[in-house]
Amino acid sequence: MASIAHMEADMLDIEPNKLPDPPAARLLRLKEVQHRVGLGRSTIYRWMDDGKFPRPHS
Template sequence: MRLIRLKEVIDSTGLARSTIYKFISEGEFPKPVSLGERCVAWVEGEVHEWILSRIEERDNQKQGVSGI
């Protein structure tokens, strides 16, 4: 299991910092793990799964559109 810092989450998802925290507050993105008083990181696998779910959501929408 690997923990990644915010910069890598931003690089992996293409999201802005504010968007990541907005999605977290809405329950739409994995929560970070506290590493100390002012340090957090994310579980890399959870971020990867979130990305894959977005891809799956996109692919499901394409199938719905093509079935019209």
């Protein structure tokens, strides 16, 4: 069975050991999180308190 890297390489038509680097991780501001998940600020904070939503990083 082919590895994931080989399958991705086939789809991208590149060599398996030369896959592009993933995009750099970045922190999102609350407004962008709200837009992406479709929730209001108070719901996000309530879910964080309930352990249903990830806590912010600093």
